[in-house]
Amino acid sequence: MSSSPLPANEGGAFGHLAGEGVDVTHGVVLYLEDISVSFDGFQALNKLSLSIDVGELRCVIGPNGAGKTTMMDVITGKTRPDEGSAFFGQTIDLTKLSEAEIAHAGIGRKFQKPTIFEYLTVFENLELAMKADKRVRKSLFSVLDSHQRDSIAETLKTIRLSESADRVAGLLSHGQKQWLEIGMLLMQEPRLLLLDEPVAGMSDEETERTGELFLSLAGRHSLVVVEHDMAFIARIARKVTVLHEGSVLAEGPMSEVQSDPKVIEVYLGR
Amino acid sequence: MTRLYGPKGWALIALMGLALFVAFPILSLQVPGDSPWHVSQYWVTLVGKIMCYAIVALAMDLIWGYAGILSLGHGLFFALGGYAMGMYLMRQIGREGQYQSDLPDFMVFLDWKDYPWHWWNTDQFWWALLLVVLVPGLLALVFGFFAFRSRVKGVYFSIITQALTFAAMLAFFRNAMGFGGNNGFTDFKRILGLPITTPETRMVLFAFTGLTLILTLLLARWIVTSKFGRVLTAIRDAETRVAFCGYNTVHYKLAIFVLSAVICGIAGALYVPQVGIINPSEMSPANSIEIAIWVAVGGRGSLAGAIIGAGAVNGAKSFFTQVFPEYWLYALGLIFILVTLFLPRGIVGLIAGIREKLK
Numbered sequence: 001m002s003s004s005p006l007p008a009n010e011g012g013a014f015g016h017l018a019g020e021g022v023d024v025t026h027g028v029v030l031y032l033e034d035i036s037v038s039f040d041g042f043q044a045l046n047k048l049s050l051s052i053d054v055g056e057l058r059c060v061i062g063p064n065g066a067g068k069t070t071m072m073d074v075i076t077g078k079t080r081p082d083e084g085s086a087f088f089g090q091t092i093d094l095t096k097l098s099e100a101e102i103a104h105a106g107i108g109r110k111f112q113k114p115t116i117f118e119y120l121t122v123f124e125n126l127e128l129a130m131k132a133d134k135r136v137r138k139s140l141f142s143v144l145d146s147h148q149r150d151s152i153a154e155t156l157k158t159i160r161l162s163e164s165a166d167r168v169a170g171l172l173s174h175g176q177k178q179w180l181e182i183g184m185l186l187m188q189e190p191r192l193l194l195l196d197e198p199v200a201g202m203s204d205e206e207t208e209r210t211g212e213l214f215l216s217l218a219g220r221h222s223l224v225v226v227e228h229d230m231a232f233i234a235r236i237a238r239k240v241t242v243l244h245e246g247s248v249l250a251e252g253p254m255s256e257v258q259s260d261p262k263v264i265e266v267y268l269g270r
Numbered sequence: 271m272t273r274l275y276g277p278k279g280w281a282l283i284a285l286m287g288l289a290l291f292v293a294f295p296i297l298s299l300q301v302p303g304d305s306p307w308h309v310s311q312y313w314v315t316l317v318g319k320i321m322c323y324a325i326v327a328l329a330m331d332l333i334w335g336y337a338g339i340l341s342l343g344h345g346l347f348f349a350l351g352g353y354a355m356g357m358y359l360m361r362q363i364g365r366e367g368q369y370q371s372d373l374p375d376f377m378v379f380l381d382w383k384d385y386p387w388h389w390w391n392t393d394q395f396w397w398a399l400l401l402v403v404l405v406p407g408l409l410a411l412v413f414g415f416f417a418f419r420s421r422v423k424g425v426y427f428s429i430i431t432q433a434l435t436f437a438a439m440l441a442f443f444r445n446a447m448g449f450g451g452n453n454g455f456t457d458f459k460r461i462l463g464l465p466i467t468t469p470e471t472r473m474v475l476f477a478f479t480g481l482t483l484i485l486t487l488l489l490a491r492w493i494v495t496s497k498f499g500r501v502l503t504a505i506r507d508a509e510t511r512v513a514f515c516g517y518n519t520v521h522y523k524l525a526i527f528v529l530s531a532v533i534c535g536i537a538g539a540l541y542v543p544q545v546g547i548i549n550p551s552e553m554s555p556a557n558s559i560e561i562a563i564w565v566a567v568g569g570r571g572s573l574a575g576a577i578i579g580a581g582a583v584n585g586a587k588s589f590f591t592q593v594f595p596e597y598w599l600y601a602l603g604l605i606f607i608l609v610t611l612f613l614p615r616g617i618v619g620l621i622a623g624i625r626e627k628l629k
Contacts, residue, residue: 103514115511117504124500134517136525139498188515 022089035084046246062243108190118170175206290480338506343431351535358398410531454549569616
């Protein structure tokens with residue numbers, strides 16, 4: 001991988017809340033092992049195993065019902081697996097944490113439909129999302145310091161909304177709203193970003209720019225992108241995981257996966 | 271300072287202060303009664319009353335306009351503040367009641383021999399002020415804690431707050447509560463030993479109300495321009511997202527609900543000595559709904575709008591109740607429908623729209 005492992009927590013945190021840092025000494029930010037989830041007899045995930053490296057950009061594809069969203073739910077604590085283990089870094093057991101704790105630990109998730117604060121400006125949206133003390137009293141007396149202003153300005157640049165910083169977020173285009181939401185996730189300084197169909201409803205140009213954005217984020221963050229748009233995947237993918245009926249069908253570079261007879265059968269045999 | 275208002279805003283506030291603290295006292299007390307410039311007691315009381323309503327409207331706007339929580343029980347907090355002040359004013363009557371007893375007339379009438387426990391220390395002004403703040407504040411804290419923790423939202427929250435004020439009204443109607451039953455408190459004689467009906471005392475009360483209004487406006491402005499205020503707006507627009515960003519939305523909603531209730535209590539305490547009466551009808555559900563109408567008419571989410579709305583609706587009310595008393599409620603209903611249909615952003619939105627067209 002392009003980036004070196006980031007400094008890990010000294011002295012190894014064995015509690016399930018590893019404080020500030022995520023232990024990524026082995027260069028892996030997320031491990032899923034033999035995860036199974038079933039709803040009323042329907043096997044949504046079936047012994048799914050997956051690992052994401054630090055700084056990696058991973059694309060996950062698969063037909064409807066393959067278990068993509070359920071996988072995201074397990075990682076973010078929304079759904080508990082029946083079996084298997086899910087670790088964030090070496091030490092953080094995701095199956096034991098609440099959604100909020102997982103968000104605090106450093107996993108950000110973007111849902112399909114953009115949810116932003118429509119009546120606040122783009123700048124204010126990022127300000128609220130920023131990692132900070134979020135108790136009532138602190139918010140009353142909070143004044144942005146120059147470091148925080150810089151960090152917002154940097155994110156604005158990353159999501160290409162510097163020009164619109166003072167615009168009311170509700171007036172942004174659909175694609176820009178998606179970016180703003182990604183920017184809000186970035187302000188929380190996550191180690192791992194989960195993106196569920198991020199280019200749905202975007203114009204071709206917006207899709208292209210989103211691809212560039214993700215490529216620029218990889219390295220600093222680890223990204224998992226779930227998407228239906230194959231052209232988009234082909235443009236950004238380094239490594240693709242194909243899910244089918246709740247487990248990994250194939251994994252590897254896009255060209256390899258596309259020529260895999262099993263994958264062709266699943267996609268064409270629908 | 272500049273964070274709160276620009277030069278124009280400060281100039282307007284200074285003008286307001288000038289009108290309330292200089293022009294009104296001079297025109298009312300110094301200018302002789304036969305001069306066309308004289309401001310009569312009627313106007314001093316009316317404007318004083320409307321300023322109390324404007325304070326309530328600001329409190330309502332904070333919670334409804336900014337945090338998106340429609341409380342239809344704010345009349346209760348107003349009345350509780352009024353009752354707390356009323357108890358002190360009853361004690362100030364002394365032996366000048368009809369029965370010339372140490373106890374208020376209604377207690378003599380009920381054949382009570384002593385003050386009930388909750389009247390303890392109410393002859394002390396500082397205690398009354400404490401009650402004015404604490405009673406509405408604590409009630410809002412406890413009620414809000416359970417409501418917000420159980421994620422009671424939207425129209426359900428509006429309904430249970432209506433039920434709360436209605437229940438309180440029925441309780442206060444009962445003589446056994448020790449609040450004078452359906453007659454409430456009236457016939458006040460003095461405040462801090464000063465006769466309460468003289469023009470001078472009334473002017474002092476008027477000036478205090480004006481000062482409170484301006485301070486409330488500045489406090490509210492400070493809140494809505496802080497990060498706290500932006501979190502409130504965000505809660506109004508996408509509460510789950512706010513929680514996802516790591517904010518405890520229950521604490522935020524509770525903080526603004528309690529503050530809003532306390533402001534209403536203070537307004538009630540200023541209202542009662544000027545109007546001279548407090549009774550359970552102040553807690554009627556319709557009163558609380560009317561507060562929401564003031565804010566809707568002026569413009570939700572605008573502090574100036576809240577003040578303008580309270581002024582416009584109550585100005586219209588005192589006009590109507592003099593000229594066509596039986597039609598006021600129809601007029602109020604009509605105003606509300608027209609504003610909802612044609613002025614979703616209230617009077618303030620209308621002015622902003624006209625300004626934009628002129629540009």
